Amino acid sequence: MHKITLPLESPQHLTQAVLQVITLLGMYQAELARILGLQCADIGAMASAQKVIDINSEAGERAVLLVKFFNLLYDRCLGDEVKMCHWLRRYDKDLSASPFYLIVDEHKLENIITFLEET
Numbered sequence: 001m002h003k004i005t006l007p008l009e010s011p012q013h014l015t016q017a018v019l020q021v022i023t024l025l026g027m028y029q030a031e032l033a034r035i036l037g038l039q040c041a042d043i044g045a046m047a048s049a050q051k052v053i054d055i056n057s058e059a060g061e062r063a064v065l066l067v068k069f070f071n072l073l074y075d076r077c078l079g080d081e082v083k084m085c086h087w088l089r090r091y092d093k094d095l096s097a098s099p100f101y102l103i104v105d106e107h108k109l110e111n112i113i114t115f116l117e118e119t
Contacts, residue, residue: 001081003074004067011052011060018063019047021070026085031104036062065109072116094119 001024006013022032029043036043036059045051053063077083088100095102095115102108 001074001079001084003071003079008064008067009055011055014055014060014063014067015046015052017067018053021066024081024084025070025088032066034104035066035107035109062109065113069103069109069113069116072113076116 004017004020006017008014008017018032018036021027022029029047030040032038033040033043036053038059042051046053053060055064073084073087077087089098091098095112097106099112099115103112
């Protein structure tokens with residue numbers, strides 16, 4: 001596993017990066033759709049290279065944040081894939097929930113980024 005180092009200025013690179021994040025963290029396309037505020041069909045089209053993320057949209061902003069989150073988590077866990085997946089899914093007493101739940105269901109990606117930056 002490695003950090004995402006692609007420049008995120010192009011829609012193609014950003015799309016590739018978020019698809020890589022969900023693959024590395026064992027997430028489903030439907031979960032990515034919820035995070036980005038898109039439809040599942042949109043993510044399927046991205047996965048088959050028929051569509052890209054509009055960088056200037058809310059989904060584009062959230063995609064950049066998702067890549068930032070991944071890289072912060074990578075640093076926190078020293079690139080250990082098992083530790084990264086475990087941290088994402090386990091209950092965290094400081095967050096009062098699992099980070100995965102907060103990101104996917106509560107739309108708290110920015111809060112999790114702040115938590116990782118401050119702890």
